[in-house]
Structures are given as C-alpha cells and as structure tokens.
Amino acid sequence: MTIELSSPCRGTGVDAAAAAARRVIDGLLRAGDISGADLGGVADRLNAIADELDAAAPDLRERLVDMWHGDGNTRHDAVAGSENPIAPPLEYTALPDGSIEAVTVLGLPYQGPPECVHGGVSALILDHTLGVANGWAGVSGMTAELVLRYHHVTPLFEPLTIRARQVSVDGRKIRTVGSISAGGRECVTAEGLFIAKFQPRPR
Amino acid sequence: MTIELSSPCRGTGVDAAAAAARRVIDGLLRAGDISGADLGGVADRLNAIADELDAAAPDLRERLVDMWHGDGNTRHDAVAGSENPIAPPLEYTALPDGSIEAVTVLGLPYQGPPECVHGGVSALILDHTLGVANGWAGVSGMTAELVLRYHHVTPLFEPLTIRARQVSVDGRKIRTVGSISAGGRECVTAEGLFIAKFQPRPR
Numbered sequence: 001m002t003i004e005l006s007s008p009c010r011g012t013g014v015d016a017a018a019a020a021a022r023r024v025i026d027g028l029l030r031a032g033d034i035s036g037a038d039l040g041g042v043a044d045r046l047n048a049i050a051d052e053l054d055a056a057a058p059d060l061r062e063r064l065v066d067m068w069h070g071d072g073n074t075r076h077d078a079v080a081g082s083e084n085p086i087a088p089p090l091e092y093t094a095l096p097d098g099s100i101e102a103v104t105v106l107g108l109p110y111q112g113p114p115e116c117v118h119g120g121v122s123a124l125i126l127d128h129t130l131g132v133a134n135g136w137a138g139v140s141g142m143t144a145e146l147v148l149r150y151h152h153v154t155p156l157f158e159p160l161t162i163r164a165r166q167v168s169v170d171g172r173k174i175r176t177v178g179s180i181s182a183g184g185r186e187c188v189t190a191e192g193l194f195i196a197k198f199q200p201r202p203r
Numbered sequence: 204m205t206i207e208l209s210s211p212c213r214g215t216g217v218d219a220a221a222a223a224a225r226r227v228i229d230g231l232l233r234a235g236d237i238s239g240a241d242l243g244g245v246a247d248r249l250n251a252i253a254d255e256l257d258a259a260a261p262d263l264r265e266r267l268v269d270m271w272h273g274d275g276n277t278r279h280d281a282v283a284g285s286e287n288p289i290a291p292p293l294e295y296t297a298l299p300d301g302s303i304e305a306v307t308v309l310g311l312p313y314q315g316p317p318e319c320v321h322g323g324v325s326a327l328i329l330d331h332t333l334g335v336a337n338g339w340a341g342v343s344g345m346t347a348e349l350v351l352r353y354h355h356v357t358p359l360f361e362p363l364t365i366r367a368r369q370v371s372v373d374g375r376k377i378r379t380v381g382s383i384s385a386g387g388r389e390c391v392t393a394e395g396l397f398i399a400k401f402q403p404r405p406r
Contacts, residue, residue, distance in 0.1 A: 012243070013236045020249030021231060024224055025288045027256030029279060032286065033216045034269050037259035040215070042252055046223030049245055053230030056240035066237050068317055076232060078313055078321040083235065085228045086289040086312050109289045110281055112331075113402040114271055118281040119346040120330030127323030143322040146351040153345070153402060199316040199356060 005092035005100060005136060007073045009082040015075075021085035029108035064202040071201075079128035088125055090162065092132050099165035100133045106156055117154035119188075122180055125162060126190035130176040133164035134194055141174050141196040154180055154187040164190075172196040208295035208303060208339060210276045212285040218278075224288035232311035267405040274404075282331035291328055293365065295335050302368035303336045309359055320357035322391075325383055328365060329393035333379040336367035337397055344377050344399040357383055357390040367393075375399040 009015045024046070031037050057063065067076045067083075075083045080090040080102075088110060090102040112118030127146055134140035154160065164178030174194040179186045212218045227249070234240050260266065270279045270286075278286045283293040283305075291313060293305040315321030330349055337343035357363065367381030377397040382389045 014231055014234060014238075014242050016246040017242045017249060018231055020246045020253060021224070021227055023253035024227075024249050024256065027253045027260065028217055028221055028224060029287060030260040030263065030266055031217060031256050032261070032266055032269055032279075034261050034266065035217070035256070035259045037256050039217050039220045042256070043219040043223045045248065045252060046220060046227050049248060050223060050226035050230045053227065053234050053238070053240050053245070056238045057230065057233040058235070058237050060233065063233055063235055063237065063311075064318065066235055067311075076235075076311065076314065078315065078324055084232060084312055108266075108270075108279065109287055111279065112281065113345060114404055115267065116402060118327070118331070119334075119349070120327035121281055123326035123330055123349060123351070124321070124323035127326055128321070131322075142316060142356070143351075143353050145353070146322070146326060148326070148346075148349040148351075150346050150348070199319060201317055 005094055005132060006080055006090065007075050007082055015082045018083050018085045022089070025085060025109050026107050061202070068201040077128065079125055088121065090125070090129070092129070094136050097165070098137065099163055100129070100136050102129070102162045103159055104162065105159055108156070111156055113153060115156050117156060119150055122154055122188045123148050126164070126178050126180065126188065127192070129162050129164040130178050130190060130192040130194070133166050133176055133178065134174055137166035139166070139169050139174055139196060141172070141194040142198065143192060144195045145193040147191045149189050150187070151189065152185060152187045155182050158182055208297050208335060209283055209293065210278050210285055218285045221286050221288045225292070228288060228312050229310050264405070271404040280331065282328055291324065293328070293332070295332070297339050300368070301340065302366055303332070303339050305332070305365045306362055307365065308362055311359070314359055316356060318359050320359060322353055325353070325357055325391045326351050329367070329381050329383065329391065330395070332365050332367045333381050333393060333395040333397070336369050336379055336381065337377055340369035342369070342372050342377055342399060344375070344397040345401065346395060347398045348396040350394045352392050353390070354392065355388060355390045358385050361385055
C-alpha cells in the first residue's frame with residue numbers, strides 16, 4: 001500500500017490559475033526572442049492580469065494567516081505547492097519502508113547546464129523532500145545543515161525519481177537522506193541535519 | 204569601482220513578458236482563494252496566452268542553440284535570468300576585493316517557514332552565486348559538492364545581501380564560499396567544491 005502525501009491540485013480557483021501560469025512560464029522559456037509570438041502584447045496582457053490580482057488581493061497579514069491555517073500540508077510551497085507557479089511539480093507517495101518518493105519531469109525553467117537541471121534546483125528539491133520525509137516519519141524541524149553531492153548531471157525532459165527517508169532522531173537532532181535519480185542512476189545525493197523547532201504559524 | 208556582472212533586463216520582448224509573468228506569480232500567491240479576483244477567468248486568459256506561446260514557439264533544438272549562443276552570460280537561468288519568471292531577481296556586482304554581491308528582496312513565491320525564505324531557495328541562490336563568483340574569478344566549473352549551514356532564518360520582505368568569492372583553485376578543483384545576510388547578520392553560509400568541466404553548449 002502507498003499513501004499520497006501531497007495536497008492534490010484542486011483544478012479550480014487559484015490552483016487552476018497557478019497551473020495555467022506554469023504553462024505560461026514554460027511557454028516563455030521555450031519561445032525566447034526568436035519566437036513568432038507578439039511578446040509585447042503578451043506582456044501587456046500579463047500586466048493587466050497582475051493589476052487585477054493586486055487590486056483584489058487581501059491584506060498581506062490576512063493572506064498569511066489564510067495560507068498557514070490548520071496544521072497539515074500547506075499549498076503554497078516553493079516546491080510541490082499547487083498554488084505556487086514556480087514550484088517544481090512533485091507529488092509525494094509514502095512507501096512501505098518508511099521512505100517517500102516522487103517522480104517528475106523538469107523543463108526549461110529549471111535548467112542549469114545545457115539540457116540539465118540546475119544544481120541549485122536539485123538542492124531546492126532535496127531540501128524540501130527531506131523535510132517532507134521528516135513530516136511523514138512524524139518528527140520534523142528546520143534545516144540546520146545540508147550536504148549535497150553531485151555525482152552525474154541530472155537531465156531535463158526525462159523522468160526523475162526523488163526519494164528521501166529519515167535516518168535517525170537524537171534529541172532535537174534529525175538526520176535525513178535523499179537522492180535524485182535518472183535512468184536508475186543516482187545523480188545527486190543529500191544528507192540533512194534538521195533541528196526540531198519551528199517558526200510560529202501566523203494566526 | 205564596481206562592475207555589473209548580470210545581463211540587464213532589456214525591458215522589451217521576452218524580458219518584458221517575463222517581468223510581467225513575475226508580477227502574475229506574486230499576485231497569485233498574494234491572492235489565494237480568499238481573493239475577490241475572478242480566478243477562473245484568470246486561468247482561462249493565462250491558458251490562452253500559453254496556447255499562443257506554444258503555437259509560436261520554435262523547435263526545442265533551435266531554441267536550445269539560441270539560448271546558449273555565444274560564450275558569455277546566459278539570460279534564461281533559474282536564478283537571476285531576465286527571461287525566466289521563476290528566477291529570484293538578482294543583479295550581481297563585482298567588488299574590488301574579488302568577491303561578488305547582490306542585494307534583493309524576496310516575496311511569497313520563495314517562502315518556506317512562515318514569512319521566511321525557503322531553505323532550498325537559499326541553496327538555489329547560493330549554488331548559482333558561487334558559480335557566478337567562479338566566472339568572475341576566471342576559473343569555473345560544475346558543482347561537485349555543496350555544504351549549506353543555516354544559522355538564522357532568512358526573512359522575506361527585507362533586503363538580503365548575497366555574497367560569494369572564490370577561495371582556491373587546485374588543478375581542476377575549485378573552492379568557493381558564500382553567504383546570505385539580513386540586517387548585517389549571516390543567515391546561511393555555503394561552501395562549494397566545483398570541478399572545472401562543462402557540458403557542451405548546444406550548437
């Protein structure tokens with residue numbers, strides 16, 4: 001049996017708008033200035049949407065309370081957040097051995113070296129995934145130290161398997177490991193030290 | 204004397220569209236489902252823009268050659284790239300002591316803990332900034348190992364100073380350090396080992 005750990009995309013409201021914004025981001029990267037698109041017109045239309053969103057947005061404090069309500073998964077995260085258009089799209093599954101896993105394909109917005117995932121994007125994904133593994137294991141905290149080792153380049157446009165598992169809890173010290181693999185080969189591995197403390201949620 | 208190291212935003216074409224897309228991303232995060240905005244309508248309009256970009260986009264191979272032309276700075280990077288709406292907006296300056304520096308303010312798309320920068324976003328920024336410092340020092344390569352230490356939480360909505368400098372070059376091994384500071388205090392520090400090798404640019 002496997003268990004879904006991510007907040008599913010709702011397909012309506014801000015989730016639908018964020019999914020469409022992801023398509024725009026990817027489209028802009030694939031278009032570039034050699035595209036036949038009317039990019040000045042695209043800029044005008046995007047600015048008009050931004051103006052409307054700005055005019056309709058709640059007070060920042062109200063929005064912070066809203067986005068952190070409850071105690072479970074959040075939906076706005078910079079990784080895997082269905083409300084966040086910049087987030088690499090990951091859907092985590094808990095496996096019977098206590099680890100978690102996600103499979104994804106990344107495109108041009110996440111590029112570092114030619115046709116490869118940016119090393120910093122791999123770090124972003126692994127920091128977040130180690131945190132989700134801690135949550136699944138039942139004891140989580142904030143990153144204190146993160147060691148990343150890059151063994152092979154991580155390809156764009158191919159399925160990547162991202163895994164993590166909590167290794168130990170010693171008082172407030174939590175140790176967690178993870179990896180990004182492609183084609184059965186580990187491209188990046190991570191070791192994290194987390195401390196069991198939290199920033200208070202806005203209420 | 205200081206020297207600007209980043210490709211400046213052109214203010215036209217795909218740069219202008221990417222700048223507008225950044226505003227939409229930030230607006231969606233600030234709106235959420237408690238906004239008064241017509242988010243279904245926003246989704247429809249964004250999907251229409253994405254459809255047009257898809258229809259006008261060049262062949263992927265042609266675009267890859269285009270985005271990697273020349274040998275200098277690229278414009279599409281996942282950090283500081285003026286063509287990339289997900290990129291944290293950084294403009295690097297070279298300082299007389301051989302280090303580089305950027306000052307930026309990050310908003311909700313880059314959030315991890317409440318009102319703080321995501322630890323993985325700090326890793327993303329530092330990996331990239333260490334790479335830019337290597338480029339400025341004249342010997343660069345690909346990340347082999349990156350060690351991040353999180354000393355204090357990194358605030359959203361406040362000026363962050365991001366610094367890096369190359370420490371040593373020993374054969375193909377390059378060592379580089381960096382930090383993110385807020386209010387004069389180091390929040391995150393990084394040590395990187397880079398290997399002087401490259402993925403070939405698409406031609």
